[in-house]
Amino acid sequence: MTGPxxxxxxxGAVDPPGTSRRAVEDSLARLLGQGVCVSSTxxxxxxxxxxxxxxxxxxxxxxxxxxxxxxxxxxxxxxSRALAGPDHGLIVVGILVLILTPIARVVAAAVLFGREGDRxxxxxxxxxxxxxxxxxxxxx
Amino acid sequence: MAPPPDLAAGxxxxxxxxxxxxxxxxxxxxxxxxxxxxxxVGLGGxxxxxxxxxxxxxxxxxxxxxxxxxxxxxxxxxxxxxxLTERITNVRIGILLEVATTLGxxxxxxxxxLLAPATLHLVFxxxxxxxxxxxxxxLGEELPPPGPPDPLATxxxxxxxxxxxxxxxxxxxxxxxxxxxxxxxxxxxxISGMLGxxxxxxxxxxxxxVMRLPLKVSTATSNFMIGVTAAASAWIYxxxxxxxxxxxxxxxxGTLAGAALGARLLGRLANRTVRTIVLPVIxxxxxxxxxxxxxx
Numbered sequence: 001m002t003g004p005x006x007x008x009x010x011x012g013a014v015d016p017p018g019t020s021r022r023a024v025e026d027s028l029a030r031l032l033g034q035g036v037c038v039s040s041t042x043x044x045x046x047x048x049x050x051x052x053x054x055x056x057x058x059x060x061x062x063x064x065x066x067x068x069x070x071x072x073x074x075x076x077x078x079x080s081r082a083l084a085g086p087d088h089g090l091i092v093v094g095i096l097v098l099i100l101t102p103i104a105r106v107v108a109a110a111v112l113f114g115r116e117g118d119r120x121x122x123x124x125x126x127x128x129x130x131x132x133x134x135x136x137x138x139x140x
Numbered sequence: 141m142a143p144p145p146d147l148a149a150g151x152x153x154x155x156x157x158x159x160x161x162x163x164x165x166x167x168x169x170x171x172x173x174x175x176x177x178x179x180x181v182g183l184g185g186x187x188x189x190x191x192x193x194x195x196x197x198x199x200x201x202x203x204x205x206x207x208x209x210x211x212x213x214x215x216x217x218x219x220x221x222x223x224l225t226e227r228i229t230n231v232r233i234g235i236l237l238e239v240a241t242t243l244g245x246x247x248x249x250x251x252x253x254l255l256a257p258a259t260l261h262l263v264f265x266x267x268x269x270x271x272x273x274x275x276x277x278x279l280g281e282e283l284p285p286p287g288p289p290d291p292l293a294t295x296x297x298x299x300x301x302x303x304x305x306x307x308x309x310x311x312x313x314x315x316x317x318x319x320x321x322x323x324x325x326x327x328x329x330x331i332s333g334m335l336g337x338x339x340x341x342x343x344x345x346x347x348x349x350v351m352r353l354p355l356k357v358s359t360a361t362s363n364f365m366i367g368v369t370a371a372a373s374a375w376i377y378x379x380x381x382x383x384x385x386x387x388x389x390x391x392x393x394g395t396l397a398g399a400a401l402g403a404r405l406l407g408r409l410a411n412r413t414v415r416t417i418v419l420p421v422i423x424x425x426x427x428x429x430x431x432x433x434x435x436x
Contacts, residue, residue: 025227025231026225028231029221029224035217039392043389047164050386051160051164059164064199065200067203068202068206068380068381077379078381088385095383095389098213099210099213099375099378102368105368106368109231121235124235125235128235128238131242131243132368135372135376136372138376
């Protein structure tokens, strides 16, 4: 290991080969699995509720082929309109959980690399997070 | 930008004339197939889901792009759980390349609003077609031959090892030409933002041809990355009203199920088998999209 940032790994002498790398991978896998579970449950429940109440009226071909109508208010407006829309609240929350899951994975990776003392990858992960946040703020 | 109102109405097919229940079932089944294929080859399924929705179901391109971005996140997240546990995904390589792809995605979304849907179709089709050439060139290869070590890759710790179920042994590997891969990833991110696709084809090809990683590591790591790239763009599409909840719901559920299946298959299939299945599918889709771009 000749790098400036010592970290345990397959070529390191700190831990048995790959131990900490495996711990990071397992933690991230667990987090992503939980995101999938919560999101798919909410979307499925919301879909059933939607069909029971409105019979899927907004899936009419004319509506789907017309496309979205521009609205003011940006992201917050779009989310609050979708939540207030006919019976779509649960679906929207499920979709939001799904979109947030990879972002939560980036935060978790930064924490895990930080705990490992791997400054290079903590920094790279935080850089990814900064661009994500910039993107979300830019969509307002 | 106001899209022509008759854009998708002209190509309404039998599928879109189904009652809501039948339409939902068709969307569930179709998206589970695209999710499975997407997770196998690291393309996210955006290359398949956009033409499926626009050409097959008569959905407006903007709704198709919003749904596609959410389904890319579903493919990435649904597949990552099992490819991480099976050690096929390389987290370090993924995070390093994500810095470039997320920056590119932001740039791409800013450019997408400037282009008409027909132009997007044409660009999308040509991009796909171009990606077929190197894909076809690697059809017979199971593992890349060993190359000279890259000092930058060594410094960044971009090596790994996974257990290949098919070969029945551990496959050690190291990344090459990292300095060339990073600008390629920036371009891949820009394309993904512009077209509402994962642009996984570019990411997989860059990892396969430039970084010379084993194909399974490339597709799994591409899958791991594209969720984050798509998440960066999804908020902007959400704000524009491109994500139709009732259309996106069955696509999310189908994609998650298909991606989980595809990720399990990935560890068990030969690389050439995967490429052989996917190549004609992408060719067909690229031809459809180019035709649509030329005759809006």
